[in-house]
Amino acid sequence: MEKFYTIKDVAERTGISAYTIRYYDKEGLLTFVKRSESGIRLFTDEDFEPLYTITCLKKSGMPLKEIKRFMELFMQGNETIHERYLIFKEQKERLQKQIDELQEMMGIVDYKCWYFEEAEKRGDIDFYKKLPREEVDERIWEFGKKVNDFRKGKTDHS
Amino acid sequence: MEKFYTIKDVAERTGISAYTIRYYDKEGLLTFVKRSESGIRLFTDEDFEPLYTITCLKKSGMPLKEIKRFMELFMQGNETIHERYLIFKEQKERLQKQIDELQEMMGIVDYKCWYFEEAEKRGDIDFYKKLPREEVDERIWEFGKKVNDFRKGKTDHS
DNA sequence: TTATATCTTAGAGTATACTCTAAGGCAAGA
DNA sequence: TCTTGCCTTAGAGTATACTCTAAGATATAA
Numbered sequence: 001m002e003k004f005y006t007i008k009d010v011a012e013r014t015g016i017s018a019y020t021i022r023y024y025d026k027e028g029l030l031t032f033v034k035r036s037e038s039g040i041r042l043f044t045d046e047d048f049e050p051l052y053t054i055t056c057l058k059k060s061g062m063p064l065k066e067i068k069r070f071m072e073l074f075m076q077g078n079e080t081i082h083e084r085y086l087i088f089k090e091q092k093e094r095l096q097k098q099i100d101e102l103q104e105m106m107g108i109v110d111y112k113c114w115y116f117e118e119a120e121k122r123g124d125i126d127f128y129k130k131l132p133r134e135e136v137d138e139r140i141w142e143f144g145k146k147v148n149d150f151r152k153g154k155t156d157h158s
Numbered sequence: 159m160e161k162f163y164t165i166k167d168v169a170e171r172t173g174i175s176a177y178t179i180r181y182y183d184k185e186g187l188l189t190f191v192k193r194s195e196s197g198i199r200l201f202t203d204e205d206f207e208p209l210y211t212i213t214c215l216k217k218s219g220m221p222l223k224e225i226k227r228f229m230e231l232f233m234q235g236n237e238t239i240h241e242r243y244l245i246f247k248e249q250k251e252r253l254q255k256q257i258d259e260l261q262e263m264m265g266i267v268d269y270k271c272w273y274f275e276e277a278e279k280r281g282d283i284d285f286y287k288k289l290p291r292e293e294v295d296e297r298i299w300e301f302g303k304k305v306n307d308f309r310k311g312k313t314d315h316s
Numbered sequence: 317t318t319a320t321a322t323c324t325t326a327g328a329g330t331a332t333a334c335t336c337t338a339a340g341g342c343a344a345g346a
Numbered sequence: 347t348c349t350t351g352c353c354t355t356a357g358a359g360t361a362t363a364c365t366c367t368a369a370g371a372t373a374t375a376a
Contacts, residue, residue, distance in 0.1 A: 008352075014308060015315025019335055022354090027333095038342065040353055048309035053270075055308075060263040064333070078283055085274035092267045099260050102253060105218040109250045112211075116243035125236055150172060150213070151206035157173025166322075177365055180324090185363095196372060198323055222363070317376100324371065334360085341354070346347100 005043040014051060028068045029054060031075050050074060060095050108146075111139055163201035172209060186226045187212060189233050208232060218253050266304075269297055 011018040024030050025041070032050055034042045050071065057067050070087050073080035118137075119125045128136050149155055169176040182188050183199070190208055192200045208229065215225050228245050231238035276295075277283045286294050307313055 006352080013311035015311075015313065017335080018353095020333085023334065026355095036353095038353080039355090040342090045309065049305045052305045052308040056263055056266045059259060060267055061260075078281065081274055081278045081281075081283055085271065085278060088267055088270040088274060092264070092271055095260060095264050095267055099257060099264065101217060102219075102257050102260065105214055106250070106253050106257065108214045109218055109246055109253055112246040113243065113250060116239055116246060120239045120243060123236065123239075125239055147207045147210045150210040151203065153171040153173075155173065164322080175365080176323095178363085181364065184325095196323085197325090198372085320373100320375085322371100322373080325369085326367105328365100328367075330363105330365075332362090336359075337357090339355085341352105343352085344350090346349085 002044060005047075007041050007043070010043050010047075010051070014048075014055070016051075016055070024054070024064070027064055029064065029071050031071060057091070060091055061098060062091060108143070111143055114139065115143075160202060163205075165199050165201070168201050168205075168209070172206075172213070174209075174213070182212070182222070185222055187222065187229050189229055215249065218249055219256060220249060266301070269301055272297065273301075 005013075007018045007021055010016070011021060016024075021030070021041075025033065032047060034044070036042055054067055054071070057070065058064075066087070070084060073084050073087075119127055124130070128140050146155075163171075165176045165179055168174070169179060174182075179188070179199075183191065190205060192202070194200055212225055212229070215228065216222075224245070228242065231242050231245075277285055282288070286298050304313075
């Protein structure tokens, strides 16, 4: 005898609200979910794998439309293995680009933290402008260079 | 004599559309921009630094409302150095969390790529179910464990 | 002077992803 | 039987961040 989970059970376990689960279903992401005679969603243990895959794809920044496409292929079985592979391969590349960008931003935010600490110590936001050139920290020149590249349109807006 | 840039110049150089620049201005992010007598925005070379900071904060995932708050403090000068430092320090932590999560997703997407390659070779999406227990790759058990934790509600939904 | 180009504003429209409400069905316990 | 509490649906509302349109002002070149 198979065990079924209600939408509320699934919501509690997964942290996805019941509203959101219904919304995903409406959008065609949950085609694998069975229904009772009276139309109630009957989630099984096996359903947690595609649900987990959906949350992972979402966390990796994939829009719902593309996740829907993936779930359609998932329902079609063995013939779609290659296409599903390509989806993950592409997602891997997009994810890497996202990570690279966030890491670059981390560098800048980290610099800003240092800069404001210095400015606070000296009580002046423009402290470096009053220092002799050779006493100005390297990081300030580097940031200035980035701003300059941005001003000149050298920054990549792809 | 000071050189001024029009909104169009700035749009071309920074990759931010003129529409978006006006929108940011309307939202109170560009309080530092001067205007001509007839109301035309006159961007200067110095304006590119806060503009660059805005794009960095945006890329690091900060909502416009908070960027607005930061720009208000920026306009107030030296008294707000400490508060601005705190904003960057907090943003640094949020950014790290984001990077960590994306890196975790990278692990899963990478696993999925491997899995679909295997499934394609064998022409069966459920290939591992037909293998003897000791021949099933370690990564498949690991993924199964994650799905199981997700099903049991052990996954962190913070 | 007139045409073209660029600027301005307010405000409407779009996309994404929820988030909730309203109206109603169904099943189990008091 | 009736109330409670779950489920269903369609559809409206929200938040964020643009994106664009329309109407009109201003500046420059022919």
